[in-house]
Each structure stands twice: as structure tokens, then as C-alpha cells.
Amino acid sequence: MTTIKLHNTKTRKREVFTPIDPENVRMYVCGPTVYDRAHLGNARPVIVFDVLYRLLRHVYGPDHVTYVRNFTDVDDKINARAAESGRSIGEITAETTQWFLDDMAAVGALEPDHMPRATAYIPQMVTMIEGLIASGHAYAAEGHVLFAVESYKEYGALSGRSIDDMIAGARVEVAPYKRNPMDFVLWKPSDADTPGWEGPVVDGKSIGRGRPGWHIECSAMAYELLGDHFDIHGGGNDLMFPHHENEIAQSCCAHPGSGFANVWLHNEMLQVEGKKMSKSLGNFFTVRDLLDQGVPGEVIRFVMLSTHYRKPMDWTEKKAREASRTLKKWRELTVNVTASVSVPQIVLDTLAEDLNTAGVLALMHEFANNGALLELKASADLLGILTIELGGWEGRGGVLLDSWTERLTIARDSALQSKDFSEVDRLKSILTNAGVAVQMSKEGIVLAAGPEVDLEKLEALK
Template sequence: MALKLYNTLTRSKDVFVPIDDTNVRMYVCGPTVYDDAHIGNARPVIMFDLLFRLLRHTYGEGAVTYARNITDLDDKINKRAYERGITIKQLTEGTAARFHAAIDALGNLRPTVEPRATDHIEEMKALCEKLVAAGHAYVAEDHVLFSVPSMPSYGGLSKRPLDDMIAGARVDVAPYKRSEMDFVLWKPSVEAHEPGWPSPCGIAQPGRPGWHIECSAMSWKHLGEVFDIHGGGIDLVFPHHENEVAQTTCAFGTHVMANVWMHNGFLQVEGEKMSKSLGNFVTIQELLDGWQGKAWPGEVLRLTMMKTHYRQPIDWTVRAMEESWKTLQGWYRATETVEAGAPPAGLIEALSDDLNTPKAIAELHGLDKRGDLAGLKGALALMGFDAARAGELSAASDQEADMKDTDRIDDLIAARLAARKAKDFAESDRIRDELAAMGIALKDGKDPATGEPMTTWEVAR
């Protein structure tokens, strides 16, 4: 079956035809390393790792270049390092190391190349010079700004009305801008804690690049002026990816930057938007170390993420992780002593349909049910699951079983909710105290979908 991918640029699912099938090129926006990656950040990492694996299976391991950048130059980084009293490099190196450890535990391959923004300053300056020379950018008060009106097709990726783009871009009002939509390519570094380099375009004041120009420079350096696939989260479509398109196509006079643009959907936790104020913000490492009473193995998180198609919103729940754990244990135990076969055609067909992971998982269940254990093991391997870790997963399960009796906790919480609904507050308080004695902290709230009272829990720290 031909590989079909949904293209944000065309708003359609099209057959993927690489520019050169001996050199398939993919760029994905990676982390800004000022803070530890949360579970939402894991979604594009896992999804594009799966696509990387599928492309290598289809075209050959040596025929695919996957670039995922590290943004180690950003105003949030500067601010965080200054607040902590450490150097920018100390902050970014430590955060990047923790990012790699966390996503490695999820079963992801390392990309072919992992460019860092700070290693590509000269490419960023060269793009600024090209854009100014072509009339698509201008210098004002030590800034280099992209002139949005100079590009009639601006907005072609996000397809948003001008008013929406102005609002979505959180436009900075600045007297030196010719148009309110113009965005920064280069800016002066004036504060002591701001990093700076010799500026392009005849600017005497040292400066630093804007965020958008960084990805244009890194993709150009490693993949060329036009490449096959560009990916990232749906929140990056505008303004980041829209501005990347503008910079790259106007600098090189091309019609497109990438032929296919792919974006994964949002993630929420237990029915609510993830946020620190709601107390449901969770990092990848916290899940691996212990969350809601359990330390969750990386492959459990991987399978849980794949249960939902990458373009759909995903609701991250404890129940879904528990189901994934049980499923993986069954598959690993069944395949532990068999040799892996080739990934079955049914699996390849599912993944070739715009990475239809729910359908692929159904195929895995079918292989297990039919007793095709060699095919199951081969399919698991292609999707990034290592059946050789069956012993580790079982050991983690045994350890988890010794921690907290989640069924008992859920029953007590349900009884407490019933008592509160009946206004039996004495019983409600008694159950709360019983849970506290078990080392369980409760958080009361409302179900955002129904408005009904609900309670979540975690192991008391």
C-alpha cells in the first residue's frame, strides 16, 4: 500500500512522493530546553519517531534523514538562567540531557541529526542578509524585520484571516515596524544577561536571532532549501511554521519549504487542560519515576500515546495507562521466546494510512489472537516496542503491585463521592482520613464535561 499522509498545507490526505527516494528528508521542531519536557511534549517525539521508523522500513535505513532541533537560544532560556544564577549553557546542557534520558525511556530512536540553534548563527545571519537583499526584510533600530506585506501568499499554511493572524501572533507594538504583522528576524542584545553575536546587515550593535529564523536556518543547513516533511505540534502552525515558510521561500525563491506539513493534536489530562494551576501538570520523568501511585514504564506511555490517532486530541488518563500496561505484559509474555518475523502486511497497511495507530494496535491484537507470535514480535519491534524487556516490565508490575491498591483507592473515592452527594459529611471525612492514612492525597474538582463533582488522587509527598 502506498504511504498516505495528511498534509496541513493542502488540507488533504495525499500519497507521499519523496523528492528523492534515496534521500528522504524530515524536519521536526524539537524542545526549547529551559524546562523539563511534559507529557504533551512526548506526543510529537513518539509520533514522528514512528514515522521515522516507517520511512526507514519503506525506503531503507540509510535513505532517511531525520532532523529534530534543540532550541538552546531563546528569551525564556535567558530569563531562567538569569533567575537561577547559572550560565545559559549550564541550563541548556542540563535540560537537554534530561530530555534525552526521558525520551530514550519511551523507546524513541535518536534522530539522524540534532542541530542546536547556537551552532547555526552564521546561517541565520546569512538568511537575514538574503531577505533584506530580496526586499522581504528591512533594518530598523538595530532590528531586522520580515516584511509580511512583501509576501502576498503569507498565511497559506494556516489559512487564517488577517485579523485572526494578528491576534494569534500576539503582535508586539513597536514604532519601528512598517506593518503590525512584521516579525523579528534579528534583535539587539542590550541587557547584560542577553547573549549576543556580531549582527548582520550592517548593524553595529551585537544581537541575537528571533525564534522563527532558527528553524529555517537549521533545516536549510541539514536538509536543503526544499525538503519532504516538516512536523510539529498543532500549536506551531501559526505563527511559527507560517513564519518559517515565509523566511525560507522568500530567501530562496521557492514555492514551498516542505512538501508535506504534519501536526499532532493537543493533549489534556483526565479531561482537563494540563496546567500547573490545576495541579495536573506532569513531566515525562515524573511519570517514569512515579505518578498517581505508580512508576510507569516508558513503553506503557508509548502505547498509551499510540491508542489515539496523532491528529486527534488525546485525553491522558490513569485508566488508559493501566490498560496499556496489561496489554503489553500479555504481548511480551506471549512473544518472549519466539524469533521476530517480518512486520505483517496488515500492520504496514494501517501505518501507511496516515499513521493509523488505533488500526495498527487492532492488528497487533489480531496477531496475538491468531497465534502469529513471530508476526506480533516483528510488528512490536517496528512500532518501537522491545519484547526483550518483558522481564523488566513484569518486575515493574510486581513492584507496583506492592505500592498502592488502586482498586481499593478507587472504591473508597467512589464511596466518598456518594457520601458527599448524600450530604453525609461525617462519612466523607472518615473516608478521606482513611485514604490519608494510606498515604493518598485527594484533589476535589468538577468534571469539565458534566459539571459533576470528581476527585483525583496522588501519593502524598
């Protein structure tokens, strides 16, 4: 059996992965808060853990892996969006949850085995909170229930911080009802305009109508679906503190001796053209923005896989163009490959070495150059690329777009000499109006058929 090695954030070293039960390998990954479209950074953990899910299924068998990724559908951002729009919270979260699923399917992610929504597990959260109060790890104050961080001696072990350091360096809500500034909310009161449920019972009496804090959601859902002790917990490294730190504290205190998750995996963040993605810099965009601009989901996935998950990922237009060319070439090479072979062991061993996706892509380039097409296709299947589900984008327009690329290239070359770009602008306008994304740079011109491309219009005008 292939030996999988993963970098465990908890121990700060790469370890051989040994599941608690090889018949049921269990993984929990923190999912989105569904108040809007998923931005490009949200896609990175989805793709990273999708690859791990595929590897685990390959090694242990599809029926022996359980993958859980939640939806946070009760949150102050969602409440604010409802207040702004006048729409109901349920209507908003139903829409945004489907948006997320559609966009992640477009980048080739398999759906997890369970996708629990926080609002469906409120009773389980209340029960866990009541247990924490009874054991002295939580306390009620002014309609809130808070976790007492000093009651858990290992608090801070995951992120490597002491409580004093956290207080000094973190922006925490210093509320008068907190015993310690780092104590975090398990339950908070709701007003008449905010979603609410009957709260935990304290001293024989309900604390009142309210809603759960963010951290307790994942602990309750993980416990219900995976048990008190499971194999892998993952997410972006921005969740390490405080979210994952708080999950560990409340889960281990709620279920003493359980250990919660054995392996913690965290992916690094995403940049755009070398800078942090932000609306103020004008480089913030969603997955749907890229898809609507004609960037295929398979290209997004390929670019993500080109960088190791523990390194910052820099999205650039150049990388997207190179990915598009590579995928087009590989699809042309494997279009008639119908026979199958097992995934080459060198590919499995490379991927199993802490998800070295970049290393696998390098091997695939070698397979393509050496004519090892069966091995190329088998490796692609493992990574979730060159699939039928993601296919079709490179052929939409095919020869027709190639002819337009040549025509636009000639026009631009001429314009560079004459300094008259009117013909270039005219051709770009035709292509854009027909639903084609036009990318022009020093390296050349790339045309990508968008979802609404009008090929008949282009054919008539060529």
C-alpha cells in the same frame, strides 16, 4: 513498495507521499526550547514523528532517510532561568538538553540523524537574514531586523488566514518600528547580560550585537542540513501559526522557487483527564514525573499510540492501567519468541494510512488472541514497543508485587466493610516507602515498581 498516505496541512487533504529523492527522504521536526523538563505534551510529537521515522526507514531503508529535530538553546525563557538561578546559560541548556534526550529515550524514541542546536548555526542565520534584507523582504529598525510579511504574497496559506484576520485575532507586539503589526523579528539587540553575537550587515555596517528571533532558527538549520527543498516538516498544531507560517515565508523568500517543505504534518494537543493540561488546574506534569512515579515509558508510548495523531489525546489513569495490563500480557506471550517474520502487509498498510497507530494496535490485539505471536512481535518492533530497551519494568517485582496486590486488595475489601482503613494505609505506606507507585480505583489496584524500588525490603516484609 508500501504506499504511504499523509494528511498534508498545506493542501488540507490526504495525499500519496512521493519523496523528492527516494534515496534520501528528508524530514524536519521542530524540537524543544530547552529551559526545563519536557512536559507530557512535549512527548506527543516526539512519539508521533518517531513512528513516522520508523515507517519511512522500513519502506525506503534506514540509510535513505534523514531526520532532523532541533534544539532551541537561545531564548528569553532560558535567559530568565539563568538570571533566576545564577547559573550560566550554557550550563543550563547542556543539562536540560540531556534531560530531554534521556526522557525521550525512556518513551522509546530513536534519536534523529541530526539534532542541531541553534547556537551552533548563528552565522548561517545571519547570512540568511542579510539575503532577505538585500532582496527587500526584510528591513532594519532600531537595532532589530524584521521580516516584511506583505512582501510574501502567500503569507497565511498554511494556516488559512489573511493578514487582516491575523492582525485582528492575534496578540502581536505592536512596536513603533514595525511597518506592519504582523512583521516578525529576525534579529533583536542584546544587552550586556544577554547572550549575543555580531549581527547582520546593513548598508555596509553591522547592526550590532544581538541574537536571532525564534523563527529564523529552524529555516537556517533546515537549509543547512536538508537543503532548500525537502519532503516533510512536522510539529504540534500550536506551531502552525505563527512559527511554521513564518518559516515558510522567510525560507521561500530566501530561496525563491524552492518550495521549502512539500508535506506539512501537525499533531493535535494533549489533555489530562478530559481537561487542558495546566498548572492552575493541578494536572500539569512532566514525563520525568510519570517515570519517577513508576509509570513505565513503554506505557506512556502505548497510550499515546492509542489515539490518532490528528485527534486530541486524553491522558487518563485508566488508559495507563489498561496499557500496562496489555503490555504485560504481550510481553509474557512473546518472551520466548526468537524467530522473526516480516511485518504483516496489513499492518504496514494500516500504519501507512496516515499513521493509523490505533488501527495497528487493534490488529495486534487480534494477533495476540489468535496466537500469531511472530506477527505480534514484528508489529511491535515497527511501533517501537516490546523492545529490549524498554523491557524490564513489568518484571521488576513480578510475583512479589502480585502478592502485595492481592494482600492490599483483601485489606481494602475488608476495610470497605468495617470502615477501618488503617491496615490499607499501613500497607500503602510500606509500598510507597519501598519505591512502589500505588494506584487504587473502582476498577482495582495497580502497583508499579519505580526506578528506586527496594525489592529486598518488600520481600522481608511480605
